Amino acid sequence: MMSKLRALDNRRLGFLSGIGDRWHALPKPWRIAFGLAFVVFLFALPRINIPFFRTVETDFTTVLWTVAIYVLVAVGLNVVIGLAGLLDLGYIGFFAVGAYSVALFGSPQSVLATKYPWLVCVPIAIALTMLSGVLLGWPTLRVRGDYLAIVTLGFGELIRLIAEKGDALTNGPRGIAEIPYPPGKWPAGVNSEWTGLDMFGPVTSLGWYWLTLVLVIVCMWAARRIEHSRVGRAWLAIREDEDAAEIMGVQAFRFKLWAFAIGAALGGLSGAIFAGKQNFMSSGSFELMTSILFVAMVVIGGSGNLAGVTLGAILVWYLPFKLQDFNITIDGERINFTEYRLLLFGLALIVIMTFRPQGLLPKRYRSSQPPAAAKEEVPV
Amino acid sequence: MRQKFVRAFGGAAVLALALGASAACADDTKNSSSGSDCKVKIAFFGALSGGNANLGINIKDGAKLAIDQYTKANPNGCKIELVQKDSQGDEKQAPAIADAIIGDSSIIGVVGPAFSGESKAANPKLSGAGVTIITPSATNPTLADQGWKTFHRALGNDAAQGPAAGRYIKDVLKAQKVFVIDDTSEYGKGLADQVKKVVTPVATGTTSKGQTDFSALITAIKAAGPDAIYYGGYYAEGGPFLKALRGQGVKATFVGGDGLKDPGLIEGAGKEAAEGTVVTCPCVPPDKAGNFAADYKAATGQEAGTYSAEAFDAANIFIEGIKAGNTTRAKMEAFVDGYNGKGITTTFKFTDKGEIDLSAVAVWAYEVKDGKIVAKQEIPKP
Amino acid sequence: MQFEYWLDNFWSLTVGGLTQGAIYALVALGYTLVYGVLRLINFAHSEVFMIGTFAVPIAWTAIGYGRDAHPSGLGSVVLLFAVGLIAAALASAATAMLVERVAYRPLRPKNPPSLIFLITAIGASVVLSEAVGLLVKRKPMGAMTLIQPKEVFTIFGTSVDNVQLLVVGAAIGMMLLLDQFINRTRAGRGVRAVAQNPDAAALMGVNRDRIILMIFMLGGIMAGGAALLYMIKVGSTKYDAGFLLGVKAFAAAVLGGIGNLRGALLGGLLLGVVENWGAGLIGDKWIDATAFVVLVVILMFRPTGLLGESLGRARA
């Protein structure tokens, strides 16, 4: 049974890598053309009615936006986990710092009362998260891998606790409303009901989806550039064998810190978008379980591989919305499938890590081997 | 090989375009819903699952009863469907649900959002899209001050309830030392702040969502030695908290707001620990609301719960509007703004901010007796 | 800062902290045992504890002592204590062994990096807490009050009650038993052997898989004891009550020196006292934040803890 499943999964991977090979065999103009067509398709997705794919109970555009924002999170977390090999369980902390930066500097309800527009808040958010990434990374990146996971978890919880209990600043679980959003109004001709409404206002999600999609594409492109740069090679060396990398002159600590800072900045950017779109946020938005879902999407999808983490983000955030369409009521008790989401992802973590530790769409070329299997058996 | 791939890709693109075209058509037909057969939807927005689901289910059943009675009495009238949106009481999920309501233009009114926190997250969207909101339970006073054009509240707010609770502690219980605690939620903190306006607490404390171990807080309470404790929060944390208090030998009278007024409180605390607990509510005891209590029991098999009657009234306002032919969002909003009528709980005439006449709001004190929450008295107005 | 409040209540904060710390210490043992032998952080141990807390009221209710019951007389209290302990220990030990079977054993022959184990353990933790959450509809569950707190004596003007004494006493008693077991019995010798040199232990005829299973079981039994004491002290539990206590217990284990049994006791008591002092100084709502600060600071600056990291390098 097990071996059959494994064989099936290997066939699936073979098929996928076959597609990949064919894709790479295509002439460049074709690839660009298809790429552009695909991007156009993504932009048009909210208006295309693909049967079954569209969500009924929840607004489809909002769902797409949600997926897009978490793809952005996955791209950022992938830099930390997938490229540099640092397990960060507290990534939500950076997300929160980004979101709170926008809320505190932008909202008229905040005690800071600076009321900066969203576009000014975003660079502040990115700068503050990068700073917090460095501040956290500086002392902690020297500790061992699994300890690092727990330190980051503690950091994430600490941020949440400060957000929840420090209500003089953050207003705690009561949250902050009237968070600013980018300017712009819907022109006539898009949707008759929208004309004149704020493009990024609370009523419509389409503008946000498009904006987030643009950022996802830009960040993915940037992440790929970094991955194939000198920094990316240093990360690869550190991930495979930190001691060997050090001997070869890679300053592991400095590059790890870079990974942390870049990852944090992307987390902060995602948080800033999240805050602007939601218009309202509170400490309840940054629970640890969300952080674990972040890790789940990277690890289940295939850490290190952008397509993999994107798949992970889609699985983790689209499926629960879709499942809501199948809500049923038994004996007057409503069964909400969203409630089973964490259970299912917990199971997926165990099963996928046991049978395919590299995730559903593993990274193909760069890592020569599942790194551990090649090592000699060390007394654990 | 390459050609095959190109063809496959091209095919997919054509297919996508075709689907897109058909989608546009589908959307058009959906949007023009005002046909000869009149059909509208009202949405319930609140927790149907999760830790505080009881409060949401009470509301949903109250609204459902109103619509069922209408359908029975008017078999040939406009068909009204109650759409149930389960938010789990979670303000994170609220915005997406609000978007879904906005996206379905046949939904012309919302009974809810049930809690104050999710109201803050969802109402800017609903209001911006012109969907009429009548909440039968979100009692935080500041909700009316946010400038939401379509917001209405079918009951008194905590600005009425809190001071009444304070007066009850001062005048009826005659407590000297009062320890005021809130759960830091929109609702709980707002309520506790109102109570503090009437009684000066010896000390204050907070709990947080999902907390089970209250040892540190109880140490502080014991150090203060109060003879009454006021708790602004929901029953999900209130029950275990009350149990831990009694377990640690704190005997002070426990007073709380409407968020505790649910059998879940007794379930969480145990019969014995809950005994004698006082909860206030700006809601009328169901047995004082005509046939409602009996009808509710017959329909659901349960006793009417907190806010079931208010939800019944809220739904009935919408029903009146639909009966009068207001089947679009704009018309419904105009109708509710100008509404003046008597429900089973009180008289409804909304102010500019969407509040009912606060001076007329009756706040009741209830007490836990033998494992049941029973009405004790209406708290006298100052 | 409420320096005066802290000073006025210094001893009551300390006693309360020791009581809480004793529970942390028992849970910390589970982390320490697994870490000592496998060098892995068993993230799912918090759920092992959580399931124990549910077993206590369920067992009591099953023998006719529901939430509002009043056990009368020393005999029935002792009996109920024993029933609660057995139920919690069984439930927790079974859960711990299940975690080992599902999340650890299948991976072990592949010898993956320890992060992979951490992720499967997180998966197991999520599955357990969600499964319980769905079963009880995410509602809290309360147990009867086994012992009404009654002052036994006062120390520096602070009363110490029987529940506090029982919690600290029982926790230390269980730890002594474990210490004896590890240091005096043949199976305990096997545990230390695997911890110190797993290959050599196999060459001595020690069945490593069995020892590892036993380690999880022992950790589970200790967590079960902690669960009973928690239910006596706190009275209610929830499906997610494990997480916070688990992280704190892990912090306690690291504070004392993870892998070190006596370190767990020291770390637990110390963390309990420190976080209670923190709560007294800056307000009780900051109690959890204090614990997390301790965790982060310890891991940053002295990851080997106060007594050093070992289940045998130095003697257990």
Place this chain on the structure above:
Amino acid sequence: MLLEIENLSLHYGRIQALHGISIEVGEGEIVALIGANGAGKSTTMRAISGLRMPSSGKIRFAGHDITRERADRRVVRGISQSPEGRGIFPGMTVLENLDMGCYTRKDRAGIKEDLERVFGLFPRLSERRKQVGGTMSGGEQQMLAIGRALMARPKLLLLDEPSMGLAPLLIQQIFTIIEEINQQGTTILLVEQNAQQALSRAHRAYVLETGQIVKTGTGAELLVDPKVKDAYLGVA
């Protein structure tokens, strides 16, 4: 034959460490396995004791196929190993370490007897029975490792580099004791880099190169073999 290894191959990940080796050890023999660093000597030992599972081939012990058996079961069958790098338990005392050696045994009288025998062979251990293993010198640790392996009362004793890191005088001593153990009736398979000593004490020997057996013969034969001399004995 007490131990028969047939066509044994073993992989570490993708790297093949053993390429189909065959070794036989008869009852009462001392058999030596010599070869350079990384030739696969210790890997062979690990395969015999069960710390590493081979990818193909067979291992038979006293007529039973033990190829896939767990390490601890092989101890019960009578295979005992003093591992490379000695592998003592650093946190346990000498006595506790020796106690670990008879972990699978229950006959108290026999254990007592064997303890006396080990103390007879290594008087130093007797003097230091309360000392913690980690604090002892290399030579003492080596004695402890061999003594501990003897406590299982093995039919086959596997000694992995017993002379590694020891002073020349101690090496002499250790090998004398090894012969003594053999004369008391224990079969010994010995892995050594010190080929001179090993070959002069062994009845038979195998030469291992990059995971393959390249030569076999009696100890005396190999000792005079020119190629062996060149490669391993360091005598011109």
